[in-house]
Amino acid sequence: MQQVAASILRALEMPDEEQALRMRRMRANVKDHNVYRWAANLLSDLTEIRIDLPDQAGTHRAPWEEPAAVRR
Secondary structure, eight states: OHHHHHHHHHHHHSOHHHHHHHHHHHHHHHHHSOHHHHHHHHHHHHHTOOOOEEOTTSOEEOGGGSOTTTOO
């Protein structure tokens, strides 16, 4: 709890120039690392995952490799 109080005190006593610099850096970071970037990265990562499903012969096949008649 003491560390939180010390951090708040430091922020309150911080010079205006340093506050402005930190605010600019934070806004740039938030602008670059937003929900759209997160979603794009998630979808990109998901496309790299291969899910193998067993076919009737006991070998494994990805869902997109199944014959159309087998797909539901």
